[in-house]
Structures are given as structure tokens and as C-alpha cells.
Amino acid sequence: MARPPALDNLLRLDGYLWDFQHEICRRYGVFQEYLKKIEECGGMDAFTSSYREYGLHVQPDNSIHGLEWCPAAEKLALVGDFNSWNWDSHPYEKGEFGKWTINLTPKEDGSPAIPHGSIIKIAVTTNGSTKLKLSPWATYITRPKETYVYHQEFYNPSERYVMKHAKPARPASLRIYEGHVGISSPEPKVNSYRAFADDVIPRIHKQGYNAIQLMAIMEHVYYASFGYQVTNFFAASSRFGTPDDLKYLVDKAHSLGIYILLDVVHSHASKNVEDGLNEWDGTPGNYFHSNSRGFHSLWDSRLFDYTQIETLRFLLSNLRWWVEEYGFDGFRFDGVTSMIYHSHGMNDDFGGGYPMYFGLNADTDSLVYLMIANHYLHNKFPQITTIAEEVSGMPALCRPVDEGGQGFDYRLAMAIPDMWIKILKHTSDEDWKINDVVFTLENRRYGEMHVAYAESHDQALVGDKSIAFWLMDKEMYDFMSTMTPMTPIIDRGLALHKMIRLLTMGLGGEAWLNFIGNEFGHPEWLDFPRIGNNESYHYARRQFNLVDDDILRYKFLNRWDAAMNALEAKTGWLHSGPAYVSWKHEGDKVVAFERGGLLFVFNFHPTKSFPDYTIGVEEPGTYHLALDSDAEQFGGHSRLAGDEGHQSIPEGYANRRNRVMLYIPCRTALVFQRK
Known part of the structure; x- marks a missing residue:
């Protein structure tokens, strides 16, 4: 059992942790054991750069080398339109430790054996049964128009987008704009990476945000999952454009000095078999737990086995991939609460105090994975930022790993938006409890930084409402024009919308987050196309046309949002203590x-x-x-x-x-x- 080098510092910050030193040291000891295992596998640098080896890669001489980990398979073959879907012409060769390799020589004209844009899959045979699967390391997944089944498209264009702008330094005060590419157009459609870059990023910059948190980038077959049912971890969602288009977006943000974060989902994976990671080698295990631990009953998804060295290779390489390939500056880790408890936080009230955080319900495997991820990221990329979506208040989650913490820079102050929605739904203005509001805004762990927000995407989804819509509801349809009288409801709504946002930003944390559109009080809710709404895109959009219309009162809220950001940029209150x-x-x-x-x-x-x-x-x-x-x-x-x-x-x-x-x-x- 190893003692963290700076444990005394952690104990000085939080005296309640004295009684749990043994468990903190035990976790740290497990973390050290895994670092040793990674060193035995060639060292952290080689381990985390495995994306350069696994999958398919065109070599300088235009030959193609492929490597996969598929331990339960009896046979692997590369198939596609390049070989007329012949399951016998391009077999993989089985090696040690469940690894399979393939080498394709160039064509007679010297070009790669697989042309750019070819449709490919891997035929995986297990127990005599063969299924067509997608490589876990596939970087570009597209869907034929005639079917809902996704496939890998071999992406090897003759010219690739080259980043032109340097990465910005990590801001002292993070003012984050939470964006979703697909819904970022006023038109009822799926918007593109390039349109977001050209049309939305200048708006974000003008509003005074210095960071973008980009959602739903990791490929997800089900659009309405908001990007949280990931099928392909190394693929940037093709519904928004090509990989080069995403690079253009990131480069555009960097050109304006905007720091860009990726919403990364390593807490679970889609259960899809045909186009996802599930049953990749024909078994229910592989990257996941093969027993009940491998299934999330509420999310209907698969759960990673973080004790598997190949799972660690896959996930840590995935983090490095998004930084090195696309230039992302940091990550917001989704579903951390679900990861770090065996109960996944389901039906937990988290009122048990410190014994709850260090008892049998705490999942050592997940906690140690997060320690490894943060340890690696912060050592490899000193300017990186990591944010945890975590609601239980796990102590030391946002303290350095060498203190015995999990190493995150920030955690989301998730109780704040829930408080505001509860007040607006159930409490009249005269009955607001000012002491309770202030207590919730200030109630965060000392020495751990929090991202404050009044509302995020969770509050915008169908079944709930944005704060603006809770305040003004149907009157937003008829009385947001300056040509109409200022009704009491609109007057109250505008006033409280501004107050709620500033009070939250001023008191609630050390960073600030706004969800796309809420800066101007976006009306209505967010609902993705689905059978229940006749596949409509009417609510899967952001109506920037409303704030651009000078005759509408949305401009007032938009100006207020910009003014808050401008004053914070001038004074830096978020990072001033x-x-x-x-x-x-x-x-x-x-x-x-x-x-x-x-x-x-x-x-x-x-x-x-x-x-x-x-x-x-x-x-x-x-x-x-x-x-x-x-x-x-x-x-x-x-x-x-x-x-x-x-x-x-x-x-x-x-x-x-x-x-x-x-x-x-x-x-x-x-x-x-x-x-």
C-alpha cells in the first residue's frame, strides 16, 4: 500500500479525511500497480499512442498495415467493396495475446490497395459464426442512405486539413459555451462542422466566451442520445461532416483564442452489436465486464472493464487521439458518478457522509482509471483541463493524484440548476428562501474548483424547459416584440433571467458554463427527431434568428450575457478566490x-x-x-x-x-x- 507523496496537503484541506487515510492509500497503491503494468507494456508514451498502430494505417510506401485485438475470434478477414466483399481474400494473421495483423501491398500503379472512400468491415468468426463488425479503432463511420446500419469508410484523402493556428493557453477563468453542432442552425436540419465554425464560433467569441465545450462528437448512431450512447470512440460523427471539417472547426476556435473541450464518454458504451463495440470478438466480454457488472440497466448500455490492460490501452489512447489528431484542449468526462459507484448512483441519495465515499459501493477500478487518465493527461499536456460530471461530492475528485485525489481540474456544480428549476416550478416569488439559495450556490468542496451553471442541456430537453421558458412560457410567442406592450410576465421573466444567471456566475463556482442559445433566453425545449414526433427537426435547432432580429427582446438578454462575460474578463472574479x-x-x-x-x-x-x-x-x-x-x-x-x-x-x-x-x-x- 503506497502513500501519496502529498497526502498531508489533502488532509490539511479536509480534516474529515483523516479517518479514511487507509482507503486513500490503498487506492493510490492500486494506481501505482497499474502504472507498473503499463510500463511493462512498453511505457506510457507507447501505450497511449497505440492508435498509430491499431486499426488500418497507410504506410509511406502506400502499403496498408492493420492490427486488432480480438482474443476470442477464430478468424478475422477484411472485407469491403475493394475486394467485392470476399470473405476469403484478405484474412488477418493471428499472433500472440489475441492480436491479429494484416498487410496489404500497394496496387501495380503504386496506390493503396484500398481506395479513399471505400466501404469496409471486418468479418469476425467466433464459435463458427461470422459477423460483420467495425474496427474499434475506426476513424470515420458513415451510414448508407438505404439502411440504418453504419459502416467504416476508408478515409485517406489526397490532401488533409493542416492546422494553421497555435493552441491557446488554458484560461485562468473558464467561461464555457456548451455547444452542439447538429442543433446549431435556426433551420430544421443537422448542421455541419464548417457551418458551426463559420457562423456560430464568431458569435461565441463576440459574446466573450473563451472556451467551447463540444458535445456529441464521438460517433453515435442514435442522434437523440445527445452523443452519450457512443458506438465508435475514435470516429468524429460523420453526420456533421468529415474529419477534416472537424479540424477546421477546432482551428477556427483557436484562431480566435478560444480553448475547446470535448465531451468524452468513457463511462459506458452503446450496446449496439452490428455497428458498436459490443461483442466485438463475438463474446459479451472483451472490452467490457462479461457478467452483470458489464451492463447498465438504466442506460441500457455496456460498462467497461477498467482492469483489462487492453481496455486501458484503448481508452487512454482515445484521449490522446482527440488531443493530437484534432487539437482539443481538454475534456469534460461524462457520467463520472455512474462510473465511481457500483450502484451507478441509482436510487442513492448521497446523504451517508464520508463512509459512503470510501465504503464498498465505491468502485476502485473506475476511480483508479480516472486517476491514470488525469495523471497521464496532465503530465503529457500541461495546458490541458479536465472536468468531471459528478453529483455525489466524492472528496478529492478535483485534487492532484499525488495527493490521493482523482486529478480533475473542475467538477460541475450540478445541484445549482436543479435548485433553480425547483424554485421556478414550485415557489412563488414572495416565498423564495434567500438563505437556501445562497447556501446551495456556496455549498462546494473547499479547495476543489467547480463549474457553475444555471442551466445546461439537461434542463433544455423535452419534458423540461429552459429557465426562460419556465419564466415566460407561451407569452414568449406573442410579447417578445418591442412593438408590443411589456407584459408583467415578460417584465418579470427578463429581470429574473438576468439575475439568476449573474448570481450563479458570481457566487456558484470558479468557472461558468452556458448551453447554446440560453445566452439569449432560447424559448421552448429541445427534442431530437424520433418516431414520437414524426422525425421532426423543429425543436432540434437553435433559433439565432430571434436574437438577430432587433425588434425582439431577446437582444436584451444576449447583451446582458455579453456584459457579464466582459466584466469577468476585465476583473477575473472567477479565479480570484x-x-x-x-x-x-x-x-x-x-x-x-x-x-x-x-x-x-x-x-x-x-x-x-x-x-x-x-x-x-x-x-x-x-x-x-x-x-x-x-x-x-x-x-x-x-x-x-x-x-x-x-x-x-x-x-x-x-x-x-x-x-x-x-x-x-x-x-x-x-x-x-x-x-
């Missing part, structure tokens, strides 16, 4: 806090405005208005003079050394900067 909340008043519905040299003040009261309201501040000086949700440009009522300074008074208040007197209109968010 935690806020100090000096005031929470239930009756007045007022919240005030200081962070990053700024004073944030919120009045959630639906009717009461407060003249000469006393707010405590630590530093003396003149406080000038830096951001005002009530300003005319944001669709407000212009109840404050923007250039008025507020001189502090050297009298202590609310545990602060000074005080200022402010006019705080109802349903208004204000930010002041000291000069």
Missing part, C-alpha cells in the same frame, strides 16, 4: 457579496425598491456602477444613474469595516467597482 457574502435578508430578498474587487448586490423582491440601503464593504473608496440589469440596453427600466459614485462611510457594517448607501430597485442585479 471565494466570495464573501455579507448580507442575506429574507424579508427584503436582498443578497450582497464581494468578490474579485467587485461588490455584487441583488434585490429579488418582486415589488419593493430600497433607497439608501446599507451594504457593508471591506475596502474604503468610491463605488461606481459597473453592471446594472435595470439599464435600458438590457431591457430594464433605467431607474439608476449609471455614472453616480457611492463614497464609502468609515463605519463598520455586516462584519465589514465600511459601508455604502445604495438605491436598489426591485428585481435588479447591480455590480459596483471600487475606484
Whole structure:
């Protein structure tokens, strides 16, 4: 059992972990054992670059070399239109450890034996039965128009896209735009990589985001899975374009200094047999557990066996592939809660405290895989960022591996959007519990960074609503035009939408995330084409035309979003340490806090405005208005003079050394900067 080198640092951060040192050290010892196994397999660099060897690769002399791990197979053969689907003409040769190789010499004219664009599959024979399968390492998977079955297309164009722009440095403050290529057009269609690059990325840059989190890139046969039922881990989804088109997108982001994250799914895999990884070698095991551990009953998917050295080779190489081949700058790991518990978090309330995190329900195999992945990524690529989708609050998930943590940089603050939706669904404005709101926003592990968000794709899906739609609902159809009266519902909706977003961004974490379209209050819900809606794309789109129409009030929310980002970029409050909340008043519905040299003040009261309201501040000086949700440009009522300074008074208040007197209109968010 190995002791992490910096365990004492972790124990100083969280004294509750003293009682669980033994388990932390045990996990770290298992992590060390796996590093030794990887070293025995040629070392980490060779191990993680296996994508250069496995699959099919054209050599400098135009010969083609192929390698597959298919331990249970009796026979492997390469078939396709290049050999008229002859199952006998191009067999693989079986080697040691379940590995199969094939070598194809060039044609007489010197060109590769398999032309670019050829349709290919691998005939896998196990127990006398042969199935046509796709290589686990396939990089381009397409679907014939006449069938729903996907196949591998041999991708070897004469010219490949070459990246022109350097990767940006990791931002100190991450302002993340969560994007989905397919739904990014106002038109009812599947949008393309190039259209996203040319039309949407400039919008993202103009709004002040410095990072894009790109969803649904790893190939998934079922579009409505939102990219979370991955069939082909090394293939960029062909429904949006070619691999070179995706490179163009990433390069376009880098040209504008935008850091780009990939939503990576290593928590489970699609159960599809014909076009997925499932039963690749003809058995239910292979990359997955062959028993009940290999099946996720709720997600109806397959679960990886992280103790298999070839599974580790596959997944770690997959991470390196997306960084080196496409230039991604980091990853958001999906489904981490499901990974790290044997129960997959199903029916768990996570109220058991620390014994729950270190008891029998915790899955050592998954936790150690995440340690290995983060250890490798952060050592190989120092500017990389990893984010965990994790709801249980596993301690040390976002602490370095050498402290005994899992090594993530951030985790999603997943309780925050659930809180807002619950409030909007069940609580009248007069009954909002200000203390509870602030508690949820601040309730995160000390020393671990969190990505705050008011809503993400989960809240946009059919069956739920965006915050804008919860606030304004059907009135958005008739009263979002400036040519119509400002109704009480629209007035309230615009005001609270701005306040909720700023309060979450200001208090909820060390990074900020917005889902595509929510920056301007996208109406309605998100629903992918399916049998239940007659394969309609009507809701599988983002209506940027609404914010582009100057006559509509969506522009006000869009401007507010840009202004929040601009002020954060100027002051860096997200990476300046935690806020100090000096005031929470239930009756007045007022919240005030200081962070990053700024004073944030919120009045959630639906009717009461407060003249000469006393707010405590630590530093003396003149406080000038830096951001005002009530300003005319944001669709407000212009109840404050923007250039008025507020001189502090050297009298202590609310545990602060000074005080200022402010006019705080109802349903208004204000930010002041000291000069």
C-alpha cells in the first residue's frame, strides 16, 4: 500500500479525511500497480499512442498495415467493396495475446490497395459464426442512405486539413459555451462542422466566451442520445461532416483564442452489436465486464472493464487521439458518478457522509482509471483541463493524484440548476428562501474548483424547459416584440433571467458554463427527431434568428450575457478566490457579496425598491456602477444613474469595516467597482 507523496496537503484541506487515510492509500497503491503494468507494456508514451498502430494505417510506401485485438475470434478477414466483399481474400494473421495483423501491398500503379472512400468491415468468426463488425479503432463511420446500419469508410484523402493556428493557453477563468453542432442552425436540419465554425464560433467569441465545450462528437448512431450512447470512440460523427471539417472547426476556435473541450464518454458504451463495440470478438466480454457488472440497466448500455490492460490501452489512447489528431484542449468526462459507484448512483441519495465515499459501493477500478487518465493527461499536456460530471461530492475528485485525489481540474456544480428549476416550478416569488439559495450556490468542496451553471442541456430537453421558458412560457410567442406592450410576465421573466444567471456566475463556482442559445433566453425545449414526433427537426435547432432580429427582446438578454462575460474578463472574479457574502435578508430578498474587487448586490423582491440601503464593504473608496440589469440596453427600466459614485462611510457594517448607501430597485442585479 503506497502513500501519496502529498497526502498531508489533502488532509490539511479536509480534516474529515483523516479517518479514511487507509482507503486513500490503498487506492493510490492500486494506481501505482497499474502504472507498473503499463510500463511493462512498453511505457506510457507507447501505450497511449497505440492508435498509430491499431486499426488500418497507410504506410509511406502506400502499403496498408492493420492490427486488432480480438482474443476470442477464430478468424478475422477484411472485407469491403475493394475486394467485392470476399470473405476469403484478405484474412488477418493471428499472433500472440489475441492480436491479429494484416498487410496489404500497394496496387501495380503504386496506390493503396484500398481506395479513399471505400466501404469496409471486418468479418469476425467466433464459435463458427461470422459477423460483420467495425474496427474499434475506426476513424470515420458513415451510414448508407438505404439502411440504418453504419459502416467504416476508408478515409485517406489526397490532401488533409493542416492546422494553421497555435493552441491557446488554458484560461485562468473558464467561461464555457456548451455547444452542439447538429442543433446549431435556426433551420430544421443537422448542421455541419464548417457551418458551426463559420457562423456560430464568431458569435461565441463576440459574446466573450473563451472556451467551447463540444458535445456529441464521438460517433453515435442514435442522434437523440445527445452523443452519450457512443458506438465508435475514435470516429468524429460523420453526420456533421468529415474529419477534416472537424479540424477546421477546432482551428477556427483557436484562431480566435478560444480553448475547446470535448465531451468524452468513457463511462459506458452503446450496446449496439452490428455497428458498436459490443461483442466485438463475438463474446459479451472483451472490452467490457462479461457478467452483470458489464451492463447498465438504466442506460441500457455496456460498462467497461477498467482492469483489462487492453481496455486501458484503448481508452487512454482515445484521449490522446482527440488531443493530437484534432487539437482539443481538454475534456469534460461524462457520467463520472455512474462510473465511481457500483450502484451507478441509482436510487442513492448521497446523504451517508464520508463512509459512503470510501465504503464498498465505491468502485476502485473506475476511480483508479480516472486517476491514470488525469495523471497521464496532465503530465503529457500541461495546458490541458479536465472536468468531471459528478453529483455525489466524492472528496478529492478535483485534487492532484499525488495527493490521493482523482486529478480533475473542475467538477460541475450540478445541484445549482436543479435548485433553480425547483424554485421556478414550485415557489412563488414572495416565498423564495434567500438563505437556501445562497447556501446551495456556496455549498462546494473547499479547495476543489467547480463549474457553475444555471442551466445546461439537461434542463433544455423535452419534458423540461429552459429557465426562460419556465419564466415566460407561451407569452414568449406573442410579447417578445418591442412593438408590443411589456407584459408583467415578460417584465418579470427578463429581470429574473438576468439575475439568476449573474448570481450563479458570481457566487456558484470558479468557472461558468452556458448551453447554446440560453445566452439569449432560447424559448421552448429541445427534442431530437424520433418516431414520437414524426422525425421532426423543429425543436432540434437553435433559433439565432430571434436574437438577430432587433425588434425582439431577446437582444436584451444576449447583451446582458455579453456584459457579464466582459466584466469577468476585465476583473477575473472567477479565479480570484471565494466570495464573501455579507448580507442575506429574507424579508427584503436582498443578497450582497464581494468578490474579485467587485461588490455584487441583488434585490429579488418582486415589488419593493430600497433607497439608501446599507451594504457593508471591506475596502474604503468610491463605488461606481459597473453592471446594472435595470439599464435600458438590457431591457430594464433605467431607474439608476449609471455614472453616480457611492463614497464609502468609515463605519463598520455586516462584519465589514465600511459601508455604502445604495438605491436598489426591485428585481435588479447591480455590480459596483471600487475606484
